[in-house]
Amino acid sequence: MYLRVIRKYLEVGKIQLLQGFQYRVNTFFLVSIIIVPPVAYFFLWKSIYSQREIISHYKLGEIITYYIISYLFLEIKPHAWWGISESIKDGRFSLYITKPINHLIFHMVMAYAYVILWWVVAISGSLFLFFIFKNYVILPQGLKPFFLSFFFAFFGGIMGYIIEYIFNILAFWIEKPFGILRFYNYIIYFFAGNLIPLDLLPFKKFFLSLPFKYISYYPAVIFIGKVQNINILGELITLFFWILLFFLISQIIFYFGRKYYSAPGSV
Amino acid sequence: MAFRADVIFEILTGLSVTAFTFIFFEVIYSYVQSIGGFDKGQIYILAGTVYLMSNLYRTFFGFSIFSLSVLVRRGRLEKYLIRPLDPKILVALREPRFDNLYRLPSYLTFFIYGFYLTKTLPGITDFLLYIISFIISFFIYLFLHYNLTLLTFWIIEVSNLYYIIYDLYEFSRYPEKIYKGFFRTFFMTIIPVIILSNYPVKFLFGEGKMEYLFYQIILLMIFFSVFKLMWKEGIKRYEGATI
Numbered sequence: 096m097y098l099r100v101i102r103k104y105l106e107v108g109k110i111q112l113l114q115g116f117q118y119r120v121n122t123f124f125l126v127s128i129i130i131v132p133p134v135a136y137f138f139l140w141k142s143i144y145s146q147r148e149i150i151s152h153y154k155l156g157e158i159i160t161y162y163i164i165s166y167l168f169l170e171i172k173p174h175a176w177w178g179i180s181e182s183i184k185d186g187r188f189s190l191y192i193t194k195p196i197n198h199l200i201f202h203m204v205m206a207y208a209y210v211i212l213w214w215v216v217a218i219s220g221s222l223f224l225f226f227i228f229k230n231y232v233i234l235p236q237g238l239k240p241f242f243l244s245f246f247f248a249f250f251g252g253i254m255g256y257i258i259e260y261i262f263n264i265l266a267f268w269i270e271k272p273f274g275i276l277r278f279y280n281y282i283i284y285f286f287a288g289n290l291i292p293l294d295l296l297p298f299k300k301f302f303l304s305l306p307f308k309y310i311s312y313y314p315a316v317i318f319i320g321k322v323q324n325i326n327i328l329g330e331l332i333t334l335f336f337w338i339l340l341f342f343l344i345s346q347i348i349f350y351f352g353r354k355y356y357s358a359p360g361s362v
Numbered sequence: 363m364a365f366r367a368d369v370i371f372e373i374l375t376g377l378s379v380t381a382f383t384f385i386f387f388e389v390i391y392s393y394v395q396s397i398g399g400f401d402k403g404q405i406y407i408l409a410g411t412v413y414l415m416s417n418l419y420r421t422f423f424g425f426s427i428f429s430l431s432v433l434v435r436r437g438r439l440e441k442y443l444i445r446p447l448d449p450k451i452l453v454a455l456r457e458p459r460f461d462n463l464y465r466l467p468s469y470l471t472f473f474i475y476g477f478y479l480t481k482t483l484p485g486i487t488d489f490l491l492y493i494i495s496f497i498i499s500f501f502i503y504l505f506l507h508y509n510l511t512l513l514t515f516w517i518i519e520v521s522n523l524y525y526i527i528y529d530l531y532e533f534s535r536y537p538e539k540i541y542k543g544f545f546r547t548f549f550m551t552i553i554p555v556i557i558l559s560n561y562p563v564k565f566l567f568g569e570g571k572m573e574y575l576f577y578q579i580i581l582l583m584i585f586f587s588v589f590k591l592m593w594k595e596g597i598k599r600y601e602g603a604t605i
Contacts, residue, residue, distance in 0.1 A: 125525065127525065128525065131533075132532050139536050142540040146393075146394045269368075272367075274369070274370070274372045275367065278372075285385075290386050295389055
């Protein structure tokens with residue numbers, strides 16, 4: 096029975112994967128989002144480090160690597176794009192009500208399948224940056240931090256997707272939900288540590304207690320070896336707790352939202 | 363105001379962007395006195411200029427130019443080609459997004475705080491030159507976007523290509539002196555994103571030169587010529603589907 100359920104979602108994923116390959120060139124163009132901001136940050140921080148050797152506990156190489164990796168992790172996270180909220184607003188959501196699927200998992204499988212090609216492009220973009228900044232970047236000390244950082248980024252990405260999904264399904268109540276989604280995207284950029292490492296911020300304990308750190312800050316600092324005495328199990332349990340919590344919240348909101356839904360327009 | 367929640371979140375987005383930028387530079391300037399010759403007040407004025415330009419572009423042209431590729435792909439462009447107005451302007455102005463304007467007041471705080479920190483206000487001449495330089499930069503920025511989007515006549519789906527300019531605009535956020543070597547040359551000439559904000563603010567700081575304006579005008583003319591050529595050739599390739 097479980098196999099049948101999994102196969103159902105895999106089929107959806109397969110179709111979406113093929114669709115992702117349809118516009119390959121377009122996917123390639125997106126690589127600028129991986130390359131450009133870290134290059135700009137490189138020049139900014141290089142200028143800053145020309146005046147000081149160390150900022151807090153970061154050396155130049157660490158901060159450059161941090162930006163490359165944190166941008167990679169932020170951008171390879173699949174998005175719960177506006178299509179979900181749009182479908183609620185224009186009535187296409189009615190198509191999903193009658194299907195034996197979990198709305199969140201259905202869209203998440205589609206999103207992950209769609210970005211597989213993008214992962215290849217994005218990782219290539221980061222490797223390119225490692226090459227051009229080879230005199231500055233640092234590599235993880237061994238395979239453990241390397242795999243751990245990707246592991247945390249993967250599950251952090253799932254958590255990020257669920258939060259974004261929650262913002263999307265607020266469309267059941269909000270007339271025009273795009274403002275809230277744009278707002279979320281700006282918030283996540285800062286709280287995930289992509290503008291500046293969270294431990295450089297004032298009130299860092301507050302920022303580090305939020306779940307958003309698992310999206311890019313935390314995996315990136317593991318990568319550059321800043322958390323060597325890490326309580327991996329404890330952090331992992333915390334991350335899974337957040338995933339579970341947001342999943343439950345999403346299901347509760349979805350349950351009430353579906354009751355509120357009035358199927359506007361036509362299918 | 364029909365979409366109150368949307369308006370509230372637009373305002374909150376503007377406030378967040380402003381707050382995060384302030385936090386970012388406050389942290390950096392707690393370690394150093396200047397970046398690329400810019401003190402804290404100057405960097406906020408630069409940031410204000412960057413956000414103002416980007417916001418005005420998104421308000422009046424952003425979505426319209428971005429969605430040109432959709433019109434071409436679906437064969438709906440003739441709707442604009444047959445009207446008794448220049449289609450180049452019509453396409454660019456057809457869907458302004460005035461909700462972006464709700465963010466504007468929060469971006470203006472960069473100027474207020476920046477001038478408060480620098481403790482000097484520009485003279486009228488410098489201010490007027492800033493406005494002129496800003497307008498030229500704005501149109502260069504516009505044509506950078508438009509020209510890339512026009513590639514849609516040759517490549518079916520270019521929506522992601524369009525984001526490249528938004529990404530490259532990152533370079534305009536910081537003082538030009540921090541950039542060195544190939545990147546500096548490239549982003550001052552071929553895709554001149556560094557000058558978009560840096561040249562206008564130089565006039566506000568009393569460091570502007572007429573050569574800057576002259577260079578901006580030359581760049582604008584080049585990008586405009588490329589735009590006209592690409593439009594002309596692109597339209598020849600266009601195949602409509604329906605109206």
